[in-house]
Amino acid sequence: MSNTLFRNVGWTIGSHCNAHCAHCYSREQRKHQPRGLHEQELERVIAQLVALGVCSVNLGGNEPIFTHGPQLQDSRLPWLLQRLHRAGLAVGLTTNGASFHALHDHHPGALSTLNDIDFSLDFPTQRRHDQHRGAALFSSVIRALQRCRELGIPCAIVTCATRESFTAETIDGFMDLAWLLGCELRVNTLQPVQPALLANMPSRDAFFEGFARLMRHSDCISLGDACLAAVVDLPATGCPCGHSSFRVQGRSADGCVPLSPCVYSHDFRTGDLLEDPAQAIVQSEPFTRFGARRRRVPRACQEADCPWLEACRGGCASRAWLVHGSLETKDPYCPLDYQRDHGRPPALPTPLSIAQTAGQRVHDGYLCTWIGRPRPDYQPTRSDLEHFLEG
Secondary structure: OOOOOOOEEEEEOOOOOOOOOOOOOOHHHHOOOOOOOOHHHHHHHHHHHHHHOOOEEEEEOOOOOOEOEOOHHHOOHHHHHHHHHHOOOEEEEEEOOHHHHHHHHHOHHHHOOOOEEEEEOOOOOHHHHHHHHOOOOHHHHHHHHHHHHHHOOOEEEEEEEOOOOOOHHHHHHHHHHHHHHOOEEEEEEOOOOOHHHHHHOOOHHHHHHHHHHHHHOEEEEEEOOHHHHHHOOOOOOOOOEOOOEEEEOOOOOOOOOOEEOOOOOHHHOEOOOOOOOHHHHOOOHHHHHHHHHHHHOOHHHHOOOOOOHHHHOOOOHHHHHHHHOOOOOOOOOOHHHHHHHHOOOOOOOOOOOEOOOOOOOOOOOOOOEEEEEEOOOOOOOOOOHHHHHHO
């Protein structure tokens, strides 16, 4: 395996968060974690990532400013951002707003090192978002996005598509909001890391129809979801997780810092980056299982007469595992199954081109995600921010 294979990684750098999201993919893992890493351990992780050939790192998982618990004065995030920048890594931040404001008000030098920032919103209106998060965060995200635009930091709204939220009304609301704020929009689909979340996944129809609605009115910036990329004739080669990206998990209860092929694949956590060489960890059995699925394609896909077989290659490995309990199964959002149900392929715009952007996005090649921007001729149905703040 080449030591330049893995280019994009995520890193959970703490265990505390100031929100209480029902769909959180890491809360159950984080609640048993001890305090964060000290600087010597952080240096060890950085050195391992550099040695592996990693180019970009996204910090998320918890609210990143809380690296060592809820007290901001204990945070090592500003130091870490400066250190990652000196190491030549492009760094992104996924935040509910708290990390941005802490950096902006107290550590502007560290803030200036960021390549791009994603701000989490569950719904495009203040009332529904704050209710869903269990914290009053919506207005601070709006202020942060406006300030990012003033500072020239590439920024996006990032939302998790759920059965409740991935509807025409909510999608249009997010598009309107992104257009008003002049920012990008990124969409991840809910991953059922707990069985209770299965019922809140969007249906297959809602998945394809929702992304079709987004793509009809957006310039696509990045598309890492193989089930979508294959249908729109992008040069897809399957799921990136465990192939070009992985996750550095937070410190576990036994003091280790494990890796996993995907942020959602907690069952595949392995190794200890504080003791084991990263190269050895990514060649271990949990990673090779992910890699083998992508290389030879799941058995269920091999047995189907699928026009998207080579590009999709079974789709998202974690979705298949979390829904079906096997890596030999198809992604539950299989486009061939959609075609068989409806007698036609998903109505995604084909062929789709990737828009030229002003530089790298940290999530390009990391996770099964979509990033876009409302087209210049997009016509919002709501053109006043007050609608979103009051609604």
